[in-house]
Amino acid sequence: MLTLEKLSAGYGRMRILHEVDLHVGAGELVALVGANGAGKTTTLRSICGQLPPQAGRIVFDGGDTAGRRPDVLVRDGLVHVPEDRALFGTLTVEENLRMGAWTASAEDTTTRLEQVYDLFPILAERRGQVAQTFSGGQQQMLAIGRALMAGPRMLLLDEPSTGLAPKLTWTMLDAVREIRDTGVSVLLVEQNAKQALAIADRAYVMESGSIVLSGGGGELADDERVRKAYLGL
Amino acid sequence: MTATIDTDAPETRAPSATLAVLKRAGVVGALVAVAIAVALVQSGSGIVVWQSVVTGLLTGGLYGLIAMGLTLIFGVLDIVNFAHGALLAVAMFISFGVVQATGLHPYLTMLVTVPALFLVGVLVHRGLLSGSGGATLENQLLITLGLSLLLENGLLLFFGAEPKNVGLPGETHLDVFGAVVAGSRLYAFAGAVALGLALYWMLQHTGLGTAIRAVASNGPGAELVGINVRRIHTLTFAIGAACAGAAAALAVPLLSVTPTLGEQFNITAFVVVVLGGMGNVVGALVGGLLIGLVEQLTTIYLDGQSSLLGVFVVFVLVLFLRPQGLFGRRT
Known part of the structure; x- marks a missing residue:
């Protein structure tokens, strides 16, 4: 690969x-x-x-x-999750994830969103929260989740x-x-x-x-x- | 290395931020009330003050729309666009030219000025700013300042210095609870606020708008999700320029069109941007209304003085007391 x-x-x-x-x-x-x-x-x-x-x-x-x-x-x-996570701090969790699927179709975005929420349930609970208010662990989950959204x-x-x-x-x-x-x-x-x-x-x-x-x-x-x-x- | 402990404490931060904004809005509202009360005492005439308030707010809507373009460009590209006023002047001459040539209604020239300025924005960004020449802050400053001189003098060369006027067909004057308001001023205000809100809606609720906010929030991160950051930059610069295009068509019946009219708007727009918070789009709209009000009230406080005097006093006070602007940086 x-x-x-x-x-x-x-x-x-x-x-x-x-x-x-x-x-x-x-x-x-x-x-x-x-x-x-x-x-x-x-x-x-x-x-x-x-x-x-x-x-x-x-x-x-x-x-x-x-x-x-x-x-x-x-x-x-090929998707990279950098050490500083490079999240969109002023955007909500769901907006971050949807941006992760910028290159994907609307259909794929919906299914992947569910998959990511299954993998990290805390993200589903806080989907409306702004990313910069997250703790380190939650930010890391969001960073990986956002990367997965690109498929x-x-x-x-x-x-x-x-x-x-x-x-x-x-x-x-x-x-x-x-x-x-x-x-x-x-x-x-x-x-x-x-x-x-x-x-x-x-x-x-x-x-x-x-x-x-x-x-x-x-x-x-x-x-x-x-x-x-x-x-x- | 110490490990941080995960708690759910940060959740409380979001609502408190909203509260802080509301509190600041309250303070601003109180200051405005005091300013109006002082003006009442000074002039001793309710109708004079009311007329100023109405005129100020209506003019402020246009300031807001112009400043929105400027603040959007700053918030996303970190470019302070000194050519914004000159772009406004270019758009005014386009509007004037179209009205002269075709007899089109001035407001309908927006159909020309908006796409034209969008295109100019694309060309300026691609041609002058996005390459290595526009990499540093100093270069961007020199490029946009140079461009504004070039555009202004180009307009002077082609159109001359004498002011051009575009009348609004069927201009009327309306009575707003005792204040006399030109129809053109009211329509310009309504158009500016509607366009400003539409721009805000676009930024908040569309894919492109979210991508623009994503690039503003974290450029490298945007690239890592597959966003072509350079393209978003170009689009944003073009949208910012198009705001000046829209404002020009709305304002053209209100003003004498001269090649250098951009200078004055540049100054006002910068004060509005700083007041509303650099990069804060809604802040720009609110800031525009406030500055419009300040201008008009200044003429009551200091009879016969330039209305810009009050604007600069506010500018200095904001820089001194709240350099991040009333509503904070960036949305």
Whole structure:
């Protein structure tokens, strides 16, 4: 579904990513873990079209994404949920969700709205509330819900557990797994490596802008180096 | 990293915000009442004050419509459009020209001025502002200011400086509880308020309007849901310019049309925008009514002085006491 081939990217002359190779298969949940500043967010920003690559290729669904803006990639089925959630703070929950389906037909919008409300019932309860009055957890649910409204085939999630209470983190990650089970491919970026590895099919470990390890989620969770460096064991 | 605890406390914030707006509206209403009372004492004539209030509010409706276009552009694109007044002047000359050439009713020239100004808005945004040249605030300022000089002098070159007048066919004067009101003023007010409310309805209840508000609220987020942000920016700029087009057709029977008439409206519109809250569309309409009122009351307080004096006093007071405007930024 998504392949990065020797992707290098950065801001101006500051190069953050160095020849990153990464692959996410159809219907796969892949985690990208690593320390703060390793280049995880930059990777997602490159994939979604916000940050054009300096070298290398990003292939989504068989086509090179070079030159495609984020709004075009959404139409192609690739939706990014950034770490800051980028919600429409002054709009209501339902308006946020309906905007998520900007590229969809009216029919799809109605069915997906019900699906999102089923996945996150709290959003249905508060559909008339303005998004900026939400707590962190509710905002994250709204951000993921809004992304699902586009009917993505691939979802990029940047730190969905940021700022959440431990109990809510699991609720969120369970929801991510549920989304994968509906056939959506997911690339999950997490600083919270332990939990990310626990739910991922496969995972990559990133350090200073390069992939240093990859393997099955459970396999990496047992790896001595990963345990020492990221799991604090 | 500390985890935040999820509670449902924030729900209470929404109603209290409404309450704050109502409270502020109450304060504004009280200030207006005091201002009118002072004017009554000063002039000693109820009918003079009533005439001023009616004239002020009616003129204010037009200010509101003009300012709505300006505030919409600012709220969504973060561009302070100094060419807004010049665009208004261009629209007035279009209206004047159409009336001269075809004998069309002045109000019907809206059918020409609105699409024409919409198109001008598209061209100005696409041609001058949306590229890298319009990327910084300084550039936008210079571009829109330069454009306004260009348009004004272009009009001077082609039409000359002597004022043009467009009469309203079948102009009548109405009696509004003792105040004498020109029909053209009343119709302009009604048209401006109707269009202003229609614009507000469009922003609140249509897909395009919601997308415009979404872009204003979070541009990168809008792009991430598949909205072509540049296109929304262009449309918004064009709608803002079209507001000036509509206002021009409504105002053309009321004014002498000159190439530089935009300057005065520019100043008034900026004060209205700041008063109503930069980017706040409803605030602009309310602010317009207030500024219209202030203008007229000033002529009672300070006999023979420029009515702009009072407008500037209000401007300075608002900047000093409530720089975010009476009703807050952005809707």
